[in-house]
Every structure is written in structure tokens, then in C-alpha cells.
Amino acid sequence: MNYKIENPRKLTRDLLVSLGLYLLPVVLMFGYFYIVNEKPWQNTIAENLHIARENIPSWLQSSFTHLRKWGLIVLAIAVGFIEVIAGLYENRRWTRNEKILDLVCFVAPKLLFVPVLTFFSLRLLPVLLPSAKDAFIWVPFWWGALIIAVADDLTQYWYHRLHHQVPFLWRFHRTHHSAPYMGMSMASRQNIIYTIFFSQIYLIAILTYLGLGLPALFVGGIKSLITLSAHSSIKWDKPFYTNRWLHPAGWVLERLISTPATHHAHHADTTDDGIGHYKGNFGNMFFIWDMIFGTGIITRKYPETYGVKSYREEEWYAQFLWPVFKSKKQGSELSRGGPVVADES
Secondary structure (H helix, E strand, C coil): CCCCCCCHHHHHHHHHHHHHHHHHHHHHHHHHHHHHCCCHHHCCHHHHHHHHHHHCCHHHHHHHHHHHHHHHHHHHHHHHHHHHHCCCCCCCCCCHHHHHHHHHHHHHHHHHHHHHHHHHHHHHHHHHCCCCCCCCCCCCHHHHHHHHHHHHHHHHHHHHHHHHHCHHHHHHHHHHHHCCCCCHHHHHCCCHHHHHHCCHHHHHHHHHHHCCHHHHHHHHHHHHHHHHHHHCCCCCCHHHHHCHHHHHHHHHHHHHECCHHHHHHHCECCCCCCCCCCCCCCCCCECHHHHHHCCCCCCCCCCCCECCCCCCCCCHHHHHHCCCCCECCCCCCCECCCCCCCCCC
């Protein structure tokens, strides 16, 4: 990985644009209320709860509640099974070490965050925010979903971008890029520190406490579906590039959300082929952030090779738990006294 400090003027401009993007859906929502002459924030909590139950179909509530609880896990396992059966991991060094790492990264956060979420939701939030319970129950479902989608995904764009552009942070994100293959398992393949400091679990817990639980579940479910499909080795977006009548839809799709073509480019181990772009394409759910900030490229092609050139097949526990555990591979970025960022060659 080559690192270069960003131009301070560009960075400042991008941050100011981001501030405007954060505020935009909120401003639009209040503009809408002004036009229709409504002030739902003046209603009682009971009145807003009644309105919400009337306007949100029960099937929608049930669907996204179950999707977050077990649906995404089942979907991820099913997609992974298809990838293995189709031989998409063959000849790509999916070794025992890689399999253990992928499995641990998939399972451990789900087991770890259940008790954390329970404590955070039931014990900590009422103490920290005693008067904020259901404070934003008045926000309509679709406006809440839009506000949350922008705030959550734009924040994750910056979190992701900084881990590629600040050398100190790179090793916390390196595990996600170390695999020499792409697949469903890559979506959750992260160092535990990276996961702990940015997890939708906290966001969903806080928003549920504030009265925005269903929009948060909805956005979380959609985002998980998009990120899973973008990491998958199943190139579902290819028909949009090969069928002329689908080109207009493909043009919009690849600029709006992450697709296999754009996100696989981010996981390439080189930029020399004109396809790989690990120095950009940072978007998670929305690719539009890369379009706005000039960090994205679109080629409609897929890299031949993935991973990082400095990869030494470090032990799964070192990749998952660094810096608590260090790698024994000499010269590794994850070893004791190893380089912060290894030369990419």
C-alpha cells in the first residue's frame, strides 16, 4: 500500500461538503413539514406511536426484524455455500488458516455483541439519556430511514477512507484486505478492534431507544444485503454491462451503490492493470460518496488478483486480535517491531 497525505485544502473541502450532506435530509424533512403545514414534534408520544403503527405495515416491521436477527446469517451462509460449490475459492489459496480466520470473523462479533447490546440498551442508555426515550418517535419512517442511511453510511465512508490514508490506522483494517480471493466471507473479515469501534449495533441500539428503531433496522438490513452482494464472488452486476438494454440502469446502479465490479476493484492487490483501485472506491452501501469526493473509478471489469502484496499469511489470531496478539512472521506489519506499512512490492 502506498500512502500519501491528502492535500489539506481538498480534505477541508470534502469535510465541509460532508457536513452539508449530513444536514441535507434533515433540512428536506423540515421543508416538507413546512409545505404540508405539519408539526409532528408537538404531538404526544402516544399520538406519534399511533400514527407510526398506522403508517408502517406489520409485514415490513416483521420482515426487517427477522432479517436482522437471523435472516442475514442464513443468507450469508447460503451465498457462501453457493460460492464453495461453484468452485469460486479453488486455486485461490483458501487455506486452513484463511478458513479459520473467515469463520472466526463471521461468528465472534455476533456472539460478542449480543450481551453488549443488551447491556447498552437496557442499562446504560437510560442512565446516560434518561429523558431521551422515544424523543424522535415523531420522525416519519421514510424520513427516518433517509436520515439514518446518509448519516450511517457517510460516516462509515470516512472511517474506511481514513484507515487507508492514515498509516497508523491501516493495520486495524489490513485483515479485511489480506485475503487473496473475494467472497461472501470477506464482508465480515475484520480485525476485532476495527469492528468494535464502528459497529451498527451501537447505532441501532441508540436509535431504537430514541424511537427510530424500525428505520434503523430497515437501513441496516438493506445495507447488509448490499455489502454482502458487493463482496460476493458472484458477479451479479455483469448483465448490466453485457446487455445493451440494461446499460442505462447499470449506469445509475454502479454510481449509486457498491457493486462487485466497483468494490472488487478496491480489494485488488495492484493498480497497474487499470482496474484495481485500493486507493479509492471506499463506499460501503452507497458508491455515490466516491463520486462526490472524487475517490472512485468505474471500469465495469474485475481484477484478476486480490489481497495485499505484503501479505505473509499471518496467523489467524494475529489478524483478528492485533495488537493484542502479534504475528510471528518476520517483517510482517503485524509482527513485533514490524513496519507500520510494508512496501507493496
